[in-house]
Amino acid sequence: MKWLIIQFLGTSAGTPTRSRGLPSVLVYDGRRYILLDCGEGTQYRLLQVGVSVCRIDIVLITHLHGDHVFGLPGLISSMALLGRVKNLKIFGPVGLLDMLESCIKFLNTLPFKVEIFEIEDFNDTNPKIILAEDDLEISCIKTMHSTTNFAYRLRWYIPLGKFKPEVAKKLNIPTRYWKLLHTGHVVTLEDGRIIRPEDVVELRRRQPLTIVYTGDTAPCENVVEISKDADVLIHEATFSGDEKPEDVWSQGHSRTIDAANIAARANVKMLILTHISARYEGLEDKLLEEARRYFKNTYIAYDLQKFYIEPY
Amino acid sequence: MKWLIIQFLGTSAGTPTRSRGLPSVLVYDGRRYILLDCGEGTQYRLLQVGVSVCRIDIVLITHLHGDHVFGLPGLISSMALLGRVKNLKIFGPVGLLDMLESCIKFLNTLPFKVEIFEIEDFNDTNPKIILAEDDLEISCIKTMHSTTNFAYRLRWYIPLGKFKPEVAKKLNIPTRYWKLLHTGHVVTLEDGRIIRPEDVVELRRRQPLTIVYTGDTAPCENVVEISKDADVLIHEATFSGDEKPEDVWSQGHSRTIDAANIAARANVKMLILTHISARYEGLEDKLLEEARRYFKNTYIAYDLQKFYIEPY
Numbered sequence: 001m002k003w004l005i006i007q008f009l010g011t012s013a014g015t016p017t018r019s020r021g022l023p024s025v026l027v028y029d030g031r032r033y034i035l036l037d038c039g040e041g042t043q044y045r046l047l048q049v050g051v052s053v054c055r056i057d058i059v060l061i062t063h064l065h066g067d068h069v070f071g072l073p074g075l076i077s078s079m080a081l082l083g084r085v086k087n088l089k090i091f092g093p094v095g096l097l098d099m100l101e102s103c104i105k106f107l108n109t110l111p112f113k114v115e116i117f118e119i120e121d122f123n124d125t126n127p128k129i130i131l132a133e134d135d136l137e138i139s140c141i142k143t144m145h146s147t148t149n150f151a152y153r154l155r156w157y158i159p160l161g162k163f164k165p166e167v168a169k170k171l172n173i174p175t176r177y178w179k180l181l182h183t184g185h186v187v188t189l190e191d192g193r194i195i196r197p198e199d200v201v202e203l204r205r206r207q208p209l210t211i212v213y214t215g216d217t218a219p220c221e222n223v224v225e226i227s228k229d230a231d232v233l234i235h236e237a238t239f240s241g242d243e244k245p246e247d248v249w250s251q252g253h254s255r256t257i258d259a260a261n262i263a264a265r266a267n268v269k270m271l272i273l274t275h276i277s278a279r280y281e282g283l284e285d286k287l288l289e290e291a292r293r294y295f296k297n298t299y300i301a302y303d304l305q306k307f308y309i310e311p312y
Numbered sequence: 313m314k315w316l317i318i319q320f321l322g323t324s325a326g327t328p329t330r331s332r333g334l335p336s337v338l339v340y341d342g343r344r345y346i347l348l349d350c351g352e353g354t355q356y357r358l359l360q361v362g363v364s365v366c367r368i369d370i371v372l373i374t375h376l377h378g379d380h381v382f383g384l385p386g387l388i389s390s391m392a393l394l395g396r397v398k399n400l401k402i403f404g405p406v407g408l409l410d411m412l413e414s415c416i417k418f419l420n421t422l423p424f425k426v427e428i429f430e431i432e433d434f435n436d437t438n439p440k441i442i443l444a445e446d447d448l449e450i451s452c453i454k455t456m457h458s459t460t461n462f463a464y465r466l467r468w469y470i471p472l473g474k475f476k477p478e479v480a481k482k483l484n485i486p487t488r489y490w491k492l493l494h495t496g497h498v499v500t501l502e503d504g505r506i507i508r509p510e511d512v513v514e515l516r517r518r519q520p521l522t523i524v525y526t527g528d529t530a531p532c533e534n535v536v537e538i539s540k541d542a543d544v545l546i547h548e549a550t551f552s553g554d555e556k557p558e559d560v561w562s563q564g565h566s567r568t569i570d571a572a573n574i575a576a577r578a579n580v581k582m583l584i585l586t587h588i589s590a591r592y593e594g595l596e597d598k599l600l601e602e603a604r605r606y607f608k609n610t611y612i613a614y615d616l617q618k619f620y621i622e623p624y
Contacts, residue, residue: 015390016356022386040386041353044328066389066416070382074334074352077378078327095417102414104378105407 001030001158004209004309006232006272008301009035009045013238013253013275014067020303021045022067023275025213025234029156032057032136036152036213036234042071043078049304054084058131060138061092062215063149064099073103080110087113091130091138093148094118121148127226135183137208141226143217145252151214153226157183158311160197161204168200184208204312211309212268216275218249219258227266231309234301235259236275240283241290256287260294270309274301313470316341316521316621318544318584320613321357325550325565325587326379333357333615334379335587337525337546341468344448347371348464348525348546354383355390361616366396370443372450373404374527375461376411385415392422399425403442403450405460406430433460439538447495449520453538455529457564463526465538469495470623472509473516480512496520516624523621524580528587530561531570539578543621546613547571548587552595553602568599572606582621586613 005028010021022039127139135157140150163182177187187195210230227233239248241257263271291298317340322333334351409428439451447469452462475494489499499507522542539545551560553569575583603610
């Protein structure tokens with residue numbers, strides 16, 4: 001992987017503004033297009049950035065509030081009209097299927113298959129793996145919001161550096177484990193020995209490439225847990241640090257400084273704030289300043305902004 | 313009424329294009345804002361034209377295909393977030409309520425009342441009145457489409473000219489009928505006499521101000537019927553006149569020349585074509601030429617284009 005591209009399609013909270021559309025983030029890993037949330041207007045943004053709706057492979061919906069999901073029926077409908085044939089995978093909380101089915105009564109006669117995976121509510125503090133496919137693993141964890149919201153972690157098992165076959169041979173590690181070790185998996189051999197990537201790889205990076213997207217949440221331990229050492233944490237920051245925490249948290253939202261504190265505690269490399277309330281239109285510099293006091297490598301997302309994440 | 317403003321918010325068919333959004337037309341009569349259809353992205357267009365979603369009074373949905381209705385859940389959701397208090401009236405085919413309810417589970421706790429009027433399918437060739445409120449009367453009729461689609465007629469009973477009280481007195485017409493006659497109603501008196509506006513008004517125009525919006529339809533007698541003598545007919549024209557009629561009609565759509573023929577037969581004053589398929593991007597001049605061969609006063613709608621309709 002040369003780089004991972006994260007492009008923000010919509011960065012507002014609740015209602016759109018003149019400059020910010022409803023939440024959606026497009027992630028491209030060189031072979032798959034993944035949408036994180038799908039607010040109304042997402043298909044328009046895709047048109048703008050020149051990515052056909054037919055190229056989307058996976059959609060991850062954090063929760064069922066309208067601003068995060070009302071772009072989905074139209075997206076699917078346009079895919080059908082444009083003759084999509086490949087399957088589409090959609091993950092989200094229970095209720096998603098019902099919502100989509102009543103919008104798209106013709107769901108059964110679509111020219112492609114929509115695989116909807118409803119994630120049962122769970123309170124475990126360990127992330128749950130919902131997809132493992134080649135190099136990509138997607139997990140989720142529940143956050144603190146007024147309705148069930150899942151933060152998603154996307155993890156690419158890319159080569160961590162140069163593999164040292166002579167060392168692997170010396171350690172008697174069967175070749176079938178080499179690729180796993182090379183791409184960041186810890187392996188337990190038949191004889192009980194635990195082998196770590198660093199034992200056989202000249203490390204250029206220490207762990208899989210990882211990004212986390214919170215959706216809506218109050219500052220929350222589960223987000224620290226799922227974001228541990230991530231390359232990028234995309235955290236909601238609906239409000240400024242000037243707001244009273246109890247007012248913000250009770251609504252299931254975060255302030256800029258809450259997100260920055262979470263980023264620092266999770267030891268992430270980069271923090272991107274999104275889901276910015278309309279009241280801060282034009283005041284983004286102030287929000288950024290607040291957050292950077294607690295976590296230096298912070299950015300505030302703008303619509304259509306692209307981040308190129310280099311693995312090495 | 314000084315003039316009626318018709319502003320096109322979205323003019324595409326099925327999927328959005330770079331220049332055309334999904335169908336919606338905003339009508340403003342000086343006191344009410346009325347939306348004709350509400351495709352995805354309508355609330356964004358309202359932001360662009362500077363009309364708050366909270367100011368919309370009535371929404372008329374022609375049919376339940378996604379491109380005409382998927383903007384509605386988000387519109388209602390934004391109204392709620394922006395603190396709307398006044399009632400909203402929505403008219404559309406049966407199934408609308410179910411669709412909206414599954415999208416907006418919190419419909420009951422909205423800070424304003426959404427009055428949803430589902431129009432039962434009917435095959436009468438006479439328009440059916442669905443709203444009569446002060447000077448405004450709205451009727452509908454079924455068109456020919458692949459799902460139940462209603463064309464809507466909006467009729468404003470405005471003064472047709474100068475009222476002649478001396479004539480009304482001479483004819484012994486009770487004063488309670490004067491306003492009705494003045495604004496274009498035909499009145500049957502208790503003694504059986506039928507009085508027409510032209511009997512007591514110095515006519516500057518012959519009938520109420522009338523606009524018709526078809527939604528999706530093949531060329532259809534019911535549209536001629538409901539559009540008779542209208543000031544403006546907004547007719548779908550998904551395809552060019554070059555297409556084979558049977559291919560277009562069997563899909564429940566019209567060609568430019570079909571719409572023009574209907575306009576001519578209905579004797580309307582002005583025809584506006586909308587619901588233009590993406591394949592004609594940049595070819596609008598050709599479409600217009602086709603239609604004008606059959607009906608001279610034809611226009612092709614563009615997104616955000618405004619038409620000022622002067623009653624006199």
